[in-house]
Amino acid sequence: MTARFCLACGGRLARVREDGRARRRCRRCGWTFYGNPVPAAVGVVVRGGRVLLARRARPPYVGTWDLPGGFLEAGELPQACLAREVAEELGLRVRRARLLGFATDRYGPRGFPVLTAVYRVEVRAGRPRPADDVSEARWFPRGAVPFGAIAFPAMRRLLRRYLSGR
Numbered sequence: 001m002t003a004r005f006c007l008a009c010g011g012r013l014a015r016v017r018e019d020g021r022a023r024r025r026c027r028r029c030g031w032t033f034y035g036n037p038v039p040a041a042v043g044v045v046v047r048g049g050r051v052l053l054a055r056r057a058r059p060p061y062v063g064t065w066d067l068p069g070g071f072l073e074a075g076e077l078p079q080a081c082l083a084r085e086v087a088e089e090l091g092l093r094v095r096r097a098r099l100l101g102f103a104t105d106r107y108g109p110r111g112f113p114v115l116t117a118v119y120r121v122e123v124r125a126g127r128p129r130p131a132d133d134v135s136e137a138r139w140f141p142r143g144a145v146p147f148g149a150i151a152f153p154a155m156r157r158l159l160r161r162y163l164s165g166r
C-alpha cells in the first residue's frame with residue numbers, strides 16, 4: 001500500500017530515487033511521499049507467569065492473537081498511547097510499564113511501515129473486558145503462548161525472545 005496522489009495538490013505521484021531510496025514525488029508541485037513508519041505502542045501484559053493476548057477483530061490479520069496497543073495520536077507520547085489503548089481495548093489500567101525495545105513491521109503483508117515501542121506492562125487488578133478492535137482477551141501461561149497464531153513477524157520474534165529470557 002502506497003500513496004498514488006499528492007496530499008498537497010492531488011497531482012499524480014511519480015517514482016523517483018533519492019539517496020538510493022525509492023520515493024514518490026508529485027509531478028505538479030514537487031511534494032514528496034517518504035513512506036515514513038507510523039509510530040505505535042504495544043504491551044506485553046504480564047501477571048503471575050501469564051501473558052495477556054488480544055484477538056484482533058479487524059484487518060489486517062483479523063482473528064490472530066496480538067499484543068494490546070495501537071497507533072500514537074498527534075502530540076501523544078508512546079507510554080500515554082499504551083495506557084490509553086490498554087484501557088480502550090481491555091478496560092484495564094496500566095500500573096507499571098518498562099520499555100523492552102522496538103520492532104519494525106508492516107501493517108499487513110503489503111501495508112504501510114510501522115515502528116512499535118514494546119513495553120512490559122503490569123496492570124491493576126481486574127478482569128480484561130475486550131472492546132474496540134479486540135474480540136477476545138486471554139491469559140496464556142508463558143510456556144503456552146501461541147507464537148504461530150501471532151501475525152506480525154517482528155512482534156512474534158520480540159515476544160519469543162523476551163519470554164525465553166534472552
Ligand SMILES: [Zn+2]
Pocket residue numbers: 006007008009010011026027028029030031
Ligand atoms: Zn502536488
